[in-house]
Amino acid sequence: MLPIVDHPDAAKPFVNDPNRSRWHDQALWFVRSKRDKQAHSIPEWEYLRDCASRIKTHTIANLAGYLEEFEKNATARGATVHWARDAEHHNEIVLNILRQHHTHRIVKSKSMLTEECGLNHYLEANDVEVVDTDLGERIVQLRGETPSHIVLPAIHIKKEEVGDTFHQHLGTDDGASDPSYLTEAARSHLRDKFLAGEVGITGVNFAIAETGGIVVCTNEGNADLGISLPKVHIACMGIEKLIPRQRDLGVFTRLLARAATGQPITSYTSHFYGPRDADSELHIVLVDNGRTRLRESEQFRASMHCIRCGSCMNTCPVYRRSGGHSYRATVPGPIGSVLSPTRDAESYKSLPYACSLCGSCTDVCPVKIPLHHQLLAWRGELVGKKLLPWSKRMSMTMASRIFQSPRLFNFTGSVGRTALRVLPRWMTHNRFNKWTVARDLPEPPKETFHDWYRRHRSK
Numbered sequence: 001m002l003p004i005v006d007h008p009d010a011a012k013p014f015v016n017d018p019n020r021s022r023w024h025d026q027a028l029w030f031v032r033s034k035r036d037k038q039a040h041s042i043p044e045w046e047y048l049r050d051c052a053s054r055i056k057t058h059t060i061a062n063l064a065g066y067l068e069e070f071e072k073n074a075t076a077r078g079a080t081v082h083w084a085r086d087a088e089h090h091n092e093i094v095l096n097i098l099r100q101h102h103t104h105r106i107v108k109s110k111s112m113l114t115e116e117c118g119l120n121h122y123l124e125a126n127d128v129e130v131v132d133t134d135l136g137e138r139i140v141q142l143r144g145e146t147p148s149h150i151v152l153p154a155i156h157i158k159k160e161e162v163g164d165t166f167h168q169h170l171g172t173d174d175g176a177s178d179p180s181y182l183t184e185a186a187r188s189h190l191r192d193k194f195l196a197g198e199v200g201i202t203g204v205n206f207a208i209a210e211t212g213g214i215v216v217c218t219n220e221g222n223a224d225l226g227i228s229l230p231k232v233h234i235a236c237m238g239i240e241k242l243i244p245r246q247r248d249l250g251v252f253t254r255l256l257a258r259a260a261t262g263q264p265i266t267s268y269t270s271h272f273y274g275p276r277d278a279d280s281e282l283h284i285v286l287v288d289n290g291r292t293r294l295r296e297s298e299q300f301r302a303s304m305h306c307i308r309c310g311s312c313m314n315t316c317p318v319y320r321r322s323g324g325h326s327y328r329a330t331v332p333g334p335i336g337s338v339l340s341p342t343r344d345a346e347s348y349k350s351l352p353y354a355c356s357l358c359g360s361c362t363d364v365c366p367v368k369i370p371l372h373h374q375l376l377a378w379r380g381e382l383v384g385k386k387l388l389p390w391s392k393r394m395s396m397t398m399a400s401r402i403f404q405s406p407r408l409f410n411f412t413g414s415v416g417r418t419a420l421r422v423l424p425r426w427m428t429h430n431r432f433n434k435w436t437v438a439r440d441l442p443e444p445p446k447e448t449f450h451d452w453y454r455r456h457r458s459k
Contacts, residue, residue, distance in 0.1 A: 006350040011326035014156075024156060025320040031152070032314040034262020035364065042254075051251050053368040056305040059244055060295055066209040066242050067286065073212025077274030079282040086289045087117035093285055094119060094201070094234055095126055101232055103128065103198040109216070109223035110134035111203030112150050112308055113236050113287060116330045119201075131193040133222040135186055142169045148324030150331055151260045151310035156323050190222070200227035204237035204284075205307070206252060210245045213273040214284065217256060217266040224270050234283045235272070239291050240304040252307060255366040260309040290343050299377050303338045305367040312361035312371055318354050327351060334361040334371045341378055349387040352378035 015021055039045045059066055071081045084090035090113075098106065106123070108114065108130055120130045120141070132141045136154035140147055142165050147153030154162070163177040172185045202223045206215040214235055216223045227233040243249065257263040275282045295301055313319045313333030324332040329340040329348060337351035352375045361371040382388055388396075402408050 005328055007322070007326055007328075007354040008350065010328055011322035011354075014323040014326055015321065020156075020158075021321050021323070023158070024323060027155060028314045028320045031261060032311070032364070035259055035311055035314065038258035038262050038264065042258075048251055048255055049366055049368050052255055052307075052366060053305060055243060055248050055251065056367055057302075059242055060240070060301065060304050063239065063242070063295065066244055067239060070207055070209040070212055070242060071286075073210070074214075074274070074284055075212070077212050079212065079274050079284050082283060082285045084285055084287045084289070087287075090117045090236065090285055090287045090289070091119055091122040094236070095123065095128070097232070097234060097283055098123070098128060098199060101199065103232075105129045105131075105196055106199045106201055107131050107133050107194055107197035107226040107230070108201040109203065109218060109226050110137050110153065111201070111236055112147075112331060113203055113238050114201065115147060116289065117236075117287070119236070131190070131197070133190055133194065133220075133226050134218070135183070135220060135222075138186060138190065139165060142166075146325070146330075148332065149310055149313055150308050156325065194225050194229055197226065197230050199232040199234060200230045201234045201236065202227060204235050204241050205256070206249060207237055207242045207284075208244075208246055208249060209242055211273065213246075213271055215249065215253075216270045216272070217253070217268065218270075219261075219263075219267045221268050224268055227272075228276075231279060232281045232283070233272070233275070234285065236285045236287065238287050238289070240306070256307055256309055259311040259364065259366040294339075294342050297342070299381075300338060300342060300374055302369050303335065303342075303371075303374060305369050306335050306339075307367055309366055311364045311366065315360045315364050317356055317358065317360070322354070327354070334375065335369070338369075338371060338374045338378065341382070345382065345385055346387055349382050352376075352382065 014024075042048070074081050082093045084093055098104075104127060106128060108120075110132070114120070120132075123130050132138050134153070136152060137147065139154040139157060139162055143157070148156040157165075159179055159182070160177045162182055163172065163175065166172040166182055166185055167174050167176070170185050170189050172182065176182065200223075202216050204214045205217045207213070208215070214237065216235075218224070243252065253265060253269060257266045272282065291304065294304060308331075310333070312335050313324070316334050319327075319333045327333070327336055327340070329336045329351070331339055334355065337348075337354055340348035340351055355372065355375045357372050357376060359372045362369070362373070365371060383393075383396075386393075402412050
């Protein structure tokens, strides 16, 4: 886990690197632009968003019943369903399954839930080798970092840095940065890990109460290969991933990839209904970890609609310019700024302020979470909990009093207008002169290019 640091302080290294910040901004805006093209290509896009939001609202309102239905149907298909109350309990369940099978090597596909629970570090501390098989996840794992984006975990890393990492850990050529060469090296490296894996662990994108099945969406096929070779498949799932019926799935699969990466659909949309044969096992771990408490909050309950597409991050001007690691949270960006304070308001008190309230995150959310309204509501909650710094509380109190009193407002305005007339003249004749001159525009040239050209042309 990253140490908790306020967002402004954590963002400084990224913001002070203008080349990286600009490149990161442009890369994510490119993905956002692809999302817009896909959305505009479907006449019923807004209808799909509305349907998805209504389905999620209904599911969360009846969550207990649908979870029991899912457990019943999944068990009938031969799966074993486990219930985890929090992250520690989830990790203990997974470790117990591994110990039952005397397992010391696992292959894992991308799962933000296991990142949330700190599963990798927990298993490694118990002598289990964990290999993340998603390419982006493997890159950050080799670098000893955490994902900076929930869909594009290595978006903050340039190809030259990937080349250096692969040279150090995989033995690729020094200085190599060709994406095709690096991808082939990763493919060869991971193929050996797949063959050695004894248990496969995946996340879950959607679980269907009606059938007891689960759906995993990837673009690399690593999840399919990771659970096809081992005999044991462990699927780790937050309870909010549930949907009621098989027919509801089509609504979400049409939205997910378009919102996330601007694709019509993910390359692999894999359905699992129980173990694949009599010698195999499927374990599904249902994780609460604060979700029930979030469900009880009328103000923030809608954040449980999230399908982890990352579109709010791709559009957020703050996230694009400050990077995902500046949030110091498993899920960064606007949705992370809503979810993180629900678990620990004091540690993440700065995140609701890492927002311009432009509303772009709400506009692109495929399940219509009112993100900027929730971030504004969190600011009120933090004030009520007295978690704002003294300086901010005083400045806001003073501003409130000024706006409430017409006389004080007029007096402050007159003082401000006077200051604007006097200060520039005063500052040019004192010790601030160097400060202002350094930031002023240069004086125009004494001779224009046109005059220079005519003078030299005439010679």
